[in-house]
Amino acid sequence: MEDNIFVSFVNTLKENNLTISSVESFTGGLFAKSITDISGSSKVFFGSIVTYKTSIKVDVLNCDNTIIEKFGVVSKETSIEMAKKGKEMFKTDIVVSFTGNAGPTVCEDNKRVGECYASIIFKDELYSFSYLFSSLSRNEIRERSVKEAIKEILKIIATKGLKISA
Numbered sequence: 084m085e086d087n088i089f090v091s092f093v094n095t096l097k098e099n100n101l102t103i104s105s106v107e108s109f110t111g112g113l114f115a116k117s118i119t120d121i122s123g124s125s126k127v128f129f130g131s132i133v134t135y136k137t138s139i140k141v142d143v144l145n146c147d148n149t150i151i152e153k154f155g156v157v158s159k160e161t162s163i164e165m166a167k168k169g170k171e172m173f174k175t176d177i178v179v180s181f182t183g184n185a186g187p188t189v190c191e192d193n194k195r196v197g198e199c200y201a202s203i204i205f206k207d208e209l210y211s212f213s214y215l216f217s218s219l220s221r222n223e224i225r226e227r228s229v230k231e232a233i234k235e236i237l238k239i240i241a242t243k244g245l246k247i248s249a
Contacts, residue, residue, distance in 0.1 A: 089117050089120065089233070091249060092236070093121040094123075094248035099246060101177060101240070101245075102127055102177070103128055103175050103177040104169055104172075104175040105131040105180070106132050109157075109182060109224075111133055112131060114181065114229045114232065115130075115133075144168045146164045157192060162211060163209065165180035166179065166209070167204070177204065177236060179201060179236065180202045180203075181232065183199030183224070183228060185222075185225050197214075197216040197217035197224050198214075199213065200214075201235070205240075205243075214231055
């Protein structure tokens with residue numbers, strides 16, 4: 084994955100004294116890996132939990148199973164629940180969650196290949212995003228989702244009047 088956006092992102096977090104964590108499903112820890120590949124990330128990155136299976140979302144992260152049953156594991160509502168539980172777990176300034184279907188087939192709740200959701204909690208404000216990357220490969224869908232979430236976090240930081248590092 085392109086290094087520059089990750090270097091800029093980690094530097095932005097450091098310069099603004101912001102901490103971050105992640106709760107990942109279909110990205111399989113790719114967000115955490117991309118951040119921790121950058122030297123100095125330990126100053127801002129607290130950790131990640133990969134909740135690939137639904138049972139881990141419920142049993143370990145303590146997500147409300149009724150939300151998952153009602154809306155599906157790949158849904159905006161589930162990504163919000165994952166972010167909220169991640170905020171409780173890590174207590175960082177920012178938490179980002181990912182749920183989606185990277186393919187190659189339609190998933191258990193009939194979500195299309197490339198259908199992805201990310202939720203971000205910045206301080207106490209919640210933001211949710213959905214993406215459809217249907218023409219990309221499995222790994223491209225995962226990589227693109229991580230990059231899009233970073234871009235969204237940088238936009239949020241900028242709207243708060245904080246400095247964005249080059």
